[in-house]
Amino acid sequence: MSKDFLFLRACRREQTERTPVWIMRQAGRYLPEYRAIREKADFLTLCKTPELASEVTVQPVDIIGVDAAILFSDILVIPEAMGMNLDVIESKGPVFEKAIRSTADVESLKTEGVTERLDYVMQAIKVTKQKLDGRVPLIGFSGAPWTLASYMVEGKGSKDFRNIKSLIYSEPRTAHRLLEKLADAVVGYLNKKIETGCDAVQIFDSWAGILSPWDFEEFSFRYLKYICEQLKTNGAPVIVFAKGVNNLEKLALLKCDVIGIDWTKDIREARAEIGDKKALQGNLDPCVLFAPKEKIKAETQRILESYGAGAGHIFNLGHGILKQTAPENARYFVECVKELSAKYHAAENAAKAS
Amino acid sequence: MSKDFLFLRACRREQTERTPVWIMRQAGRYLPEYRAIREKADFLTLCKTPELASEVTVQPVDIIGVDAAILFSDILVIPEAMGMNLDVIESKGPVFEKAIRSTADVESLKTEGVTERLDYVMQAIKVTKQKLDGRVPLIGFSGAPWTLASYMVEGKGSKDFRNIKSLIYSEPRTAHRLLEKLADAVVGYLNKKIETGCDAVQIFDSWAGILSPWDFEEFSFRYLKYICEQLKTNGAPVIVFAKGVNNLEKLALLKCDVIGIDWTKDIREARAEIGDKKALQGNLDPCVLFAPKEKIKAETQRILESYGAGAGHIFNLGHGILKQTAPENARYFVECVKELSAKYHAAENAAKAS
Numbered sequence: 001m002s003k004d005f006l007f008l009r010a011c012r013r014e015q016t017e018r019t020p021v022w023i024m025r026q027a028g029r030y031l032p033e034y035r036a037i038r039e040k041a042d043f044l045t046l047c048k049t050p051e052l053a054s055e056v057t058v059q060p061v062d063i064i065g066v067d068a069a070i071l072f073s074d075i076l077v078i079p080e081a082m083g084m085n086l087d088v089i090e091s092k093g094p095v096f097e098k099a100i101r102s103t104a105d106v107e108s109l110k111t112e113g114v115t116e117r118l119d120y121v122m123q124a125i126k127v128t129k130q131k132l133d134g135r136v137p138l139i140g141f142s143g144a145p146w147t148l149a150s151y152m153v154e155g156k157g158s159k160d161f162r163n164i165k166s167l168i169y170s171e172p173r174t175a176h177r178l179l180e181k182l183a184d185a186v187v188g189y190l191n192k193k194i195e196t197g198c199d200a201v202q203i204f205d206s207w208a209g210i211l212s213p214w215d216f217e218e219f220s221f222r223y224l225k226y227i228c229e230q231l232k233t234n235g236a237p238v239i240v241f242a243k244g245v246n247n248l249e250k251l252a253l254l255k256c257d258v259i260g261i262d263w264t265k266d267i268r269e270a271r272a273e274i275g276d277k278k279a280l281q282g283n284l285d286p287c288v289l290f291a292p293k294e295k296i297k298a299e300t301q302r303i304l305e306s307y308g309a310g311a312g313h314i315f316n317l318g319h320g321i322l323k324q325t326a327p328e329n330a331r332y333f334v335e336c337v338k339e340l341s342a343k344y345h346a347a348e349n350a351a352k353a354s
Numbered sequence: 355m356s357k358d359f360l361f362l363r364a365c366r367r368e369q370t371e372r373t374p375v376w377i378m379r380q381a382g383r384y385l386p387e388y389r390a391i392r393e394k395a396d397f398l399t400l401c402k403t404p405e406l407a408s409e410v411t412v413q414p415v416d417i418i419g420v421d422a423a424i425l426f427s428d429i430l431v432i433p434e435a436m437g438m439n440l441d442v443i444e445s446k447g448p449v450f451e452k453a454i455r456s457t458a459d460v461e462s463l464k465t466e467g468v469t470e471r472l473d474y475v476m477q478a479i480k481v482t483k484q485k486l487d488g489r490v491p492l493i494g495f496s497g498a499p500w501t502l503a504s505y506m507v508e509g510k511g512s513k514d515f516r517n518i519k520s521l522i523y524s525e526p527r528t529a530h531r532l533l534e535k536l537a538d539a540v541v542g543y544l545n546k547k548i549e550t551g552c553d554a555v556q557i558f559d560s561w562a563g564i565l566s567p568w569d570f571e572e573f574s575f576r577y578l579k580y581i582c583e584q585l586k587t588n589g590a591p592v593i594v595f596a597k598g599v600n601n602l603e604k605l606a607l608l609k610c611d612v613i614g615i616d617w618t619k620d621i622r623e624a625r626a627e628i629g630d631k632k633a634l635q636g637n638l639d640p641c642v643l644f645a646p647k648e649k650i651k652a653e654t655q656r657i658l659e660s661y662g663a664g665a666g667h668i669f670n671l672g673h674g675i676l677k678q679t680a681p682e683n684a685r686y687f688v689e690c691v692k693e694l695s696a697k698y699h700a701a702e703n704a705a706k707a708s
Contacts, residue, residue: 160676162641169645212639212672213620214656244618246600264598266567285566287516291523302568318566322514 005137007068008199011237011257013279013312015348019304019341020067021334022139024241025320026060027072029090031327033059043088044080047073048120054128061136063327065334068137068200071128071193073121075143075204078185079152081117082109092156099155099163103174111181115188122196129197140198142190144205144227144242145182146220149175161210168219175219183223187230194236202239202260203227209244221250228255239281243319248273263318268306279312286317289329296329300336309344359491361422362553365591365611367633367666369702373658373695374421375688376493378595379674380414381426383444385681387413397442398434401427402474408482415490417681419688422490422554425479425547429497429558432539433506435471436463446510453509453517457528465535469542476550483551494552496544498559498581498596499536500574503529515564522573529573537577541584548590556593556614557581563598575604582609593635597673602627617672622660633666640671643683650683654690663698 007020028034034056038046046052057072076094080086085097100106121140128138143151151157153164168175190201208220220242228238241260242251251259252274259278261270263285270280288299300315307313315337321330361374382388388410392400400406411426430448434440439451454460475494482492497505505511507518522529544555562574574596582592595614596605605613606628613632615624617639624634642653654669661667669691675684 160641162644162676162678165639165641166644169642169649209618212617215639216618246618263566264563264570264600285519285569287514287519288523290516290520295523322516324516 005068005199007137007314008237010312010314011200011239011279013257013276015311016345017342017349018345019307019313019315019337021315021337022066022068022070023060023064023317023321023330023334024070026064026066026070026330027056028321029323030321030325030330031059031063033063043074043090044086047077050120050124050127053120053124054131057124057128057138058131060330061132064331065338066136068139069128069132070139070141070202071121071125071198073124073141075141075148075206076151077118077121078114078143078148078182078189079109081114082111082181082185084109084152094151095156096152100149100152100178101163101167103171103177106174106178106181109178109181111185114185115192118189118192121189122192125193125196125198137199138197139200139202139239140190140193141202141204142186142193144203144208144220144240145179145186145223146211147205147207148182148186149178149219150207152178161207165215168215172218179219179223183226186227190227191230191232194232194234198236200237200239201231201233202241203256205240205242205245208242209246213247216245216247217250224254231255237279241281252277258314260316261318266306267303267313268308271307271312276312279314280307281314281316283316283318284333286319286322286325289317289321289325289333291329293329293332296333297336297340300333301340304337304341304344307344309347311345311348313344315341359422359553361491361668362591364666364668365554365593365633367611367630369665369699371696371699371703373667373669373691373698375669375691376420376422376424377414377418377671377675377684377688378424380418380420380424380684381410382675383677384675384679384684385410385413385417387417397428397444398440401431404474404478404481407478408485411478411482411492412485414684415486418685419692420490422493423482423486424493424495424556425475425482425552427475427478427495429495429502429560430505431472431475432468432497432502432536432543433463435468436465436535436539438463438506448505449510450506454503454506454532455517455521457525457531460528460532460535463532463535465539468539469546472543472546475543476546479547479550479552491553492551493554493556493593494544494547495556495558496540496547498557498562498574498594499533499540499577500565501559501561502536502540503532503573504561506532515561519569522569526572533573533577537580540581544581545584545586548586548588552590554591554593555585555587556595557610559594559596559599562596563600567601570599570601571604578608591633595635606631612668614670615672620660621657621667622662625661625666630666633668634661635668635670637670637672638687640673640676640679643671643675643679643687645683647683647686650687651690651694654687655694658691658695658698661698663701665699665702667698669695
């Protein structure tokens with residue numbers, strides 16, 4: 001039954017009556033309803049309290065009208081479950097109490113029982129599925145090993161990623177040991193999410209774009225490939241979003257269903273490079289949502305036109321929605337996709353009907 | 355006579371005996387000799403004092419052994435000369451006292467006499483040329499209009515460039531008015547630099563990579579094109595570095611001699627895309643200089659091998675050198691380029707000799 005969701009059909013490149021749409025970070029600070037809940041609980045408490053996490057997960061379905069929910073959480077729950085103390089200051093971003101810098105640090109990570117310690121996520125999935133009540137499918141997500149390792153070694157966000165790069169260049173074996181541990185944790189975590197009820201999963205490799213082609217191959221792609229091969233999807237689509245990676249032909253080699261692209265690429269070219277191998281997700285510049293409505297509509301139209309007719313496009317922003325965005329503009333963007341996209345599917349639908 | 359400089363010949367895709375090398379931000383905080391001078395003067399005073407600016411400009415020629423000097427300055431001297439009060443806090447980056455946000459702000463910029471108010475730069479060029487005494491050529495640089503406008507509208511560095519993007523989406527005419535003023539200022543400034551003695555000029559469009567292909571065309575590329583067409587180069591090569599822009603075929607349409615590329619692109623592919631139209635500058639990841647020497651050597655070798663035999667490569671990092679870099683490693687990198695690159699020019703040189 002869940003196989004009939006518009007979003008899931010588009011992920012599988014099946015014919016749809018229109019283009020589905022959701023928004024990265026759609027459950028978040030730009031919504032007053034989210035901020036109201038955050039007043040009751042800090043960020044990590046929100047992640048760890050199924051009742052609250054499910055509530056904010058469902059908010060954008062009701063308020064913005066998106067075609068999929070994505071379980072509210074954070075990519076850093078995995079390192080936290082490995083024993084790293086995490087402090088999330090929303091104005092500054094996440095900070096680990098102690099960064100990973102040595103082989104001993106890597107070996108001290110608790111790799112046994114990670115999925116069990118993340119049981120609060122599974123509970124949140126169950127409650128969310130009840131609240132969604134079959135309206136839209138639920139996406140679960142994880143950070144990719146490279147991105148998780150970057151945060152763990154830097155200890156926080158970074159501009160130059162000097163520490164993680166020093167590690168991969170100076171102690172590549174230690175870096176690989178860390179990435180292997182993370183890859184196994186991600187596989188276990190995502191498999192459990194799918195088993196628990198997620199209808200699709202997305203892997204965020206937010207920092208893959210800071211690597212040279214060779215380092216990307218060795219320290220990011222290798223682990224994305226491993227994860228995609230190890231997932232027991234049971235039919236749930238797998239979305240890979242390796243922000244800033246322009247080698248789409250390479251990404252298309254992954255055993256996944258959808259490739260997310262950021263806004264710096266023309267989706268027409270992305271489609272030409274990837275061909276019919278994958279669905280594409282994206283790619284409006286999040287800042288377009290600060291524009292007047294006619295501009296939001298025009299830019300949405302441009303991307304629909306650029307992708308062109310036919311199956312396999314999931315509309316989204318090219319990166320997470322910014323906290324200063326007016327919810328009204330997010331809602332309008334979603335309406336535009338719904339309204340303007342039908343004609344790009346008309347031929348297919350007519351062919352099916354005839 | 356200056357036409358015989360190795361660096362300049364490589365910019366013109368002429369045959370050279372080896373690959374020339376210089377380092378973006380080579381005059382800067384990673385050098386103890388630079389820090390010693392900075393103790394005597396704040397950042398802007400350093401820019402504005404020809405004796406000091408020339409001194410730090412020449413330092414890396416002596417200490418690191420680079421094949422070109424680049425005049426010590428900052429891209430934000432242009433907005434400062436237009437009347438914007440600038441405070442450079444090196445730990446935080448540059449901050450304008452008041453950002454440009456409205457049409458009135460744009461109109462209040464002093465566009466007359468900008469080059470005259472930047473006469474301290476011209477004086478620094480003259481003193482530097484004397485100090486260089488013909489050892490290596492001198493590069494002058496400017497920020498590109500898009501990058502300058504981004505700083506001016508944001509008021510400081512930004513993660514999401516929300517303000518400048520809001521401006522281009524909401525008030526495109528105001529944005530273009532600002533960009534036009536900047537483009538004319540850049541043309542006047544660079545022409546004067548060349549006239550005063552710079553042997554080459556580089557245009558930094560550091561933030562071009564944050565734009566969608568359409569916005570890049572309209573708000574960045576258009577002005578790069580205008581500037582390149584308006585420059586009176588008198589034979590001085592023009593280098594364009596639009597960081598993060600992957601559409602190299604587009605950049606190759608510019609009336610310039612050299613395209614700078616960051617480290618996320620395989621220089622072999624860049625060469626294949628651009629063909630023989632332009633020389634290429636780059637592209638070692640600055641973080642490789644934190645690696646052990648054998649890794650620095652191997653990565654330098656990899657890029658030389660990737661570019662392959664023949665003219666038209668200027669070795670550089672793919673972005674500015676980081677302040678935490680050991681000068682010894684920068685020096686070793688330069689030595690590696692000098693030592694390892696000769697063989698990629700052997701066939702040409704043999705052909706010339708025979």
